[in-house]
Amino acid sequence: MAQTLEIESRGGKAGTPLLEVDSLVMHYGTKEGDVSAVEDVTFTLNNGEAIGLVGESGCGKTSIALTLLRLLPDNSVIKSGDVRLDGESLIELDEEQMRRRRWRDISMVFQGAMNSWNPVYRIGDQIREALRLHWPETLTYQEETDRIGALFELVGLNPVTMERYPHEFSGGMRQRAVIAMALSCNPKVIIADEPTTALDVIVQDQILRELKNIQQELGMSIIYISHDIAVIAEVTERMGVMYAGKLVELGSTVEVFHRPKHPYSYLLLKSTPSITGPRRKLAPLEGEPPNLIEPPTGCRFHPRCPFATEQCSTEEPSLTTVQDGHAVACWNWQEVPEIGGLQK
């Protein structure tokens, strides 16, 4: 198959670090004050790995993604920290250098993207446009068509449907096409922000399973973002739990699922129906996430935390490894009970 047609991941050796996020801090300036949307976030995505970021609405998941791609609005400021792709700092690149990395090296399925297709152009032509902008070499029209056809097949769409307009696609088809677009330049990393949220459960499940197959077949590295911990559990090997701009727990998905160490992760799991495990009583997660202009002192979760002690309101715990590859930012993590009954 011609090089231009091959759909592959250009990542390195499986298990070696690919994307390193180091003490990242990003704020938005507003009339009311600074919104602390990403606060001291550190994690690494390895080659060939799928990791997840989970947390309630407004906890900063999309903000992290947009910071990694440097696609932030004008009122944002990256205050400190670094993002390295294959050892190269993305934060230090100028806009032109970053433009060449975007889509080709690090691409994204944007939250809500299935509704942002331009209604007056055929779906295939919109992917063609993206290829013309971002593919490193010039392709002939036929090569472009062949590549789009191969991408369609990969994501479970019939290639003849590339001639259709967005309104002729179902929601699931539009989202599959969004995924094809994100894959179009053989990126090393894909960030998938709520890739299935707007879809019904059956279509959601199909697309997640297919994404997982594509990721494993191509040895792709993916960051999945979702407010739904069940989605993250289905497709990732490791996951991070975010609360109010901070990463509060990071570990293998199975471990976080069975033995969460942060009270927030524990309560989030208790409020989520089990996927495959036995039925259990659900406990709603009480309270509201804090205002990120004036977040609580100490641990940001302490006002909602049943395990909070005096120390939690004054001293901020940092993310600390407490067991093999399992890190938590909590003074009282040892108090958190096992979940039990949840199976991956």
Ligand SMILES: Nc1ncnc2c1ncn2[C@@H]1O[C@H](COP(=O)(O)OP(=O)(O)OP(=O)(O)O)[C@@H](O)[C@H]1O
């Ligand atoms: N352009 C902006 N200007 C000011 N504040 C913003 C801006 N974009 C996001 N925020 C705020 O930053 C915080 C994090 O938002 P973000 O969209 O990253 O959360 P999220 O976890 O992706 O939420 P959701 O699950 O709803 O998509 C929120 O408090 C949000 O109100």
Ligand SMILES: [Mg+2]
């Ligand atoms: Mg979001």
